[in-house]
Amino acid sequence: MNLSRKWLSEFVVVDANDKDFAETMTLSGSKVELTHDLGEEISNVVVGQILSMERHPDSDHMWVCRIDVGQAEPIQIVTGAWNIHTGDMVPVALHKSTLPGGKKIEKGKLRGVESNGMMCGLSELGLDTRDFPYAVITPAALLNDYKPLDPAKPSIPVDIQPGHKIYGSVVCARITAVRCDGVNAYTAACEVGSGSVSVSTDCATLHAGDLVALDTKKEHICTLEDLHAQQAEFPHCIPDGIFILHEEGVKPGDDLKPVIGADDHVVEFEITPNRPDCLSVIGLAREVSATYDVPLKLHEPVVKGGGEGSLVELLDVETPASDLCPRYTARMVRNVKIAPSPKWMRERLRAMGVRPINNIVDITNYVMLEYGQPMHAFDYRYVKGGKIIVRRAQEGEELTTLDGQVRKLTANHLVIADETRAVGLAGIMGGENSEIVADTTDVVFESACFDGTCIRKGALALGMRTEASAKFEKGLDPLNTLPAVNRACELVELLGAGEVLDGTIDVLNYVPQPHIVTMDPDRVNALLGTDIPAAEQYQYLERVDIVTEKKDFPNGPAEVIIPSWRGDVEGIADLAEEVARFYGYNKIPTTLMRGQTTLGGYSPEQKLEQTLGSVCRSCGYDEIITYSFISPTCYDKIRWPQDDPRRQSFKILNPLGEDTSIMRTTVLPSMLEILTRNYNFRNKSAKLYEVGRIYLPGGEDGLAVENKVLSMGAYGEDMDFFALKGAIEAILKEIRAQDVRFELPCQPNPSYHPGRVADVYAGARRIGVMGQIHPLVAQTYGVDAELYCAELDLGQLMCSKGTDPEYVPLPKFPAVTRDIAVVCDEAVTVGALETAIRKGARGLLKEVSLFDIYRGKGVAEGKKSVAFNLVLRADDRSLTAEEADTDVKAILEVLKQDCGAILR
């Protein structure tokens, strides 16, 4: 919400610079986003009056002007603009001045002639013709500016002289004198060869000596359009030039900023949704008045009325959808003269970010900004039968709104209709069929209160949130409709825009009741942790018009009346906030919590997560964060079959895009995406981990089962299957998981390399899967490297966590070590050999570790030699070599029996 400080000062006077004002308002609850000095960029620009002008000695299109700028001596400025005349008041950017857009003006020479500044056009001042409609420039087609498109075939002879016929009644004429009669009104004396005529024209570009095309029949000086000529043929004949000021009371030397309304400051507020009342100048003025504790001067609109006709005869209002329209207020204006609105109104609208259009439309916008009450004006002649009906739309009913769009409505929409058709979409936008146009004469002003939810849903369904709907949807104060419509009528009279009819149509579909809340100063202090005296609290409330019936400041609890515009104040907590706002949030003391102490901490699951993270980092893995939503095509990319039940995902109905439209049921695609990204960034290797969630259907209340998964992924020179396996073993060891096994999956896992994948077990519990990503999957991701991933379920890891360690006495007797190498079939796994070794041992074997696998010379084809280091020890004595040998012999026996492995 933008606020013009000039406009604000009409209601409340505050002496504070923008920065202090912003800070003070922010601290009382009206957050200021930024402040803006409208004239910040304009400096050293004044009003000047053209004393004389001569053609530039060295240019066919420039003028040398002497200008009174309120200094002792006039200054000289060279310009290329043609719309100026001696006596014109113009904006002059003096030597060392600045203009919007950071433009700097300094004196200099133009084609050898000194120029001490610049006369400004509208655009150079950051304005356009909507701000100053009278500044529209109509250029004449000057024959001395004529440049034929084809020099060989000119449409107008180069040596044309006054009196020569151009076509029909159009002849060449020479201007001998120009008199300025008013805004865009000139009288030009023209010599036509034989004699001379005096012609009225709105063309601003004429000067003595110019040759023009004169329509003798119409007594009209031709424009480009009249001659059906192209711009290129008359290069200097453009609707642009200097902004000729027609403002009362300005004189040479005056600062330009107040003249063009650039002396205002605009403050941009962030208004929270609970305070729709602050979406208006008056609403913010109330806050400013309460914040600074200075009086608020509100204005009661006074309407003279007396327009011809009887309102009740001309207009009837019915509200069949009374539940959606608590109040409908309307007045009528006749003999409307559509015209631009006055400068002060345009300036204020513009300062608040609203584009001026015409007096009637501007009045509705002005009132909406001032009162926060959306207004609508429609052309009475299109209200068939003189009857306004506020009803639900029929299913499929169509209405073309003001923006030219055809809207298809449903029964959930509320429309303003006449007896035959809808003429407006209530609270959202008017209909094109009843729009105010240039020849509108009779206008109905609607100032109504509609149901917020209905407007919000209606606007949402059509995808057209407008300024009006945004206000209505928050719920407006029904008591505001009447002052607002009266204010509109008052402005009509002030602007002389029409005649207001006596009387008001006011349909009330609710019973206004004062809103009473019990105030309890002790409760407020208890909530805030303060010790503010009761009377002081009531005084703060009074600042925002929350008062007791007697308007006193009692010393204890009392009933207070909440003003109609403060629908957000419902109970003691809201009153506490009002007190706190004006007492000052930063004056509330700071205390530490008392009361029963609680024992904080982390749950076992959270501690497990911390452990997993720290082991992963010790193993060199970096932590990542990935999105929980993925593209449905991800399941294809990881080669899950079409009928894989794991494809059943939570699907977002309104996703940002297909890529983020389903909740992942696997962390694999997220990890692969990040590995790919790093690979594409040419990072040589990467080791990554994340504790991420997967979202499986079937949770309580239709929610998801959100399982956490430790996702690991890596690639690079030092990566292979066993590097990843080692990290996982480290993790499982850290959590003291028992009986850890890695087995080829019983069901093939299509995402992984079929020969380099293992399911990870602790006992009978399957914890997850690890291995090399299937080359086809890597290829789909565009990675030409071996990717390794692991997915370990946190729930299973949690269950596999071993108990706290118990001290085992250190060995007292020395161990005997034996290395054995056995030859077996290639198909026999190391795991099977280890199992056989443990099985064969007779109680002395403490450790067995693989140290070599050999294939080649000395070992038959299809066989391998596997070497283990065995550690044997007894707890109660030193072993003899014989004892150790007996055990080893037994072990070799079992290796032979179970695995066909023979000592090498």
Place this chain on the structure above:
Amino acid sequence: MKEQLAKIRAEALAAMDGAQSTAELDALRVQYLGKKGELTAVLKQMGKLSAEERPAMGQLANEVRAALEEAIEVNARKLEEKALEQRLEAEKLDVTIPGKQVKLGHKHPMYIALDEIKDIFVGMGFTVLDGPEVELAELNFDRLNAEEGHPSRDWSDTFYFDEDSRVMLRSQTSPMQVRAMDTMELPIRIIAPGRVYRKDEVDATHSPMFHQVEGMVIDKNVTMADLKGTLNTVVEKLYGKGTKTRFRPHHFPFTEPSCEMDVQCHKCGGVGCPTCKGEGWIELLGAGMIHPKVLEMSGIDPKEYSGWAFGMGLERTAMRRFKIADLRLIFENDIRFLEQF
């Protein structure tokens, strides 16, 4: 004989002092003290001496022997020292050669920031809660007093899983307040960090998924002054003692009174600069006293109990903590970024 002994002594001592190696020294020992050594040879002549001469000469000979033995020992030690010195010299390293790499992984900067925050609150007796991200709109909105019609409920703002807008991706961690109130015994002190989702396109400051930390305290006689005191303590622990804060009135449906907490801009010290958009303050979190309606909906009597709650955006905190300029870096997971922390 006396002259002979003196000569041996002088020659031997000179030779021993000049010995360059243990082997050379050893040869000298044999040369003089060995069975066939020069001194031994002289001693063998003792028998030829008269009885009067013998004791004096014997003493002299012993002195010479002792002198030689000592010289051997001294020189041996010297040589050992020299040898060690040489070895050490030979073993000299270029200490500027880099050490053998131990590659440790890195915690994600956002979790570094989160872990700091968690530890601070745990130290103050808070329990850390974890909850669902696929959440009921009832808990995310209704039970938090955000009635139907609240703008954040729009489909343009929030992700939904069904046409009835019943199941959604939580748009804030605040439903954890309700879950805590519904399941925990009073008094309650919790924080609940986690992922939240809003329909924002990705840019330098927005992401459809981001993280928040929710905090809540419910007890008898809890006040807004407690809220301020606790949060100020947290900020001092996060940003250093003496960090200035301010509280501004704000609006959240589930707290009343509500506030936003700002910290003074670390860059300009409150004067105003581009970092703080000229305000001198940077918004840190939203907070407030739990709305009586919210307590009532969870069956807690607002006349007996009161509480406060806050919600804090984590990404922004991490970005400020590590001076990260673009939010996209957080989710890009480039190891060149990750390994800086």
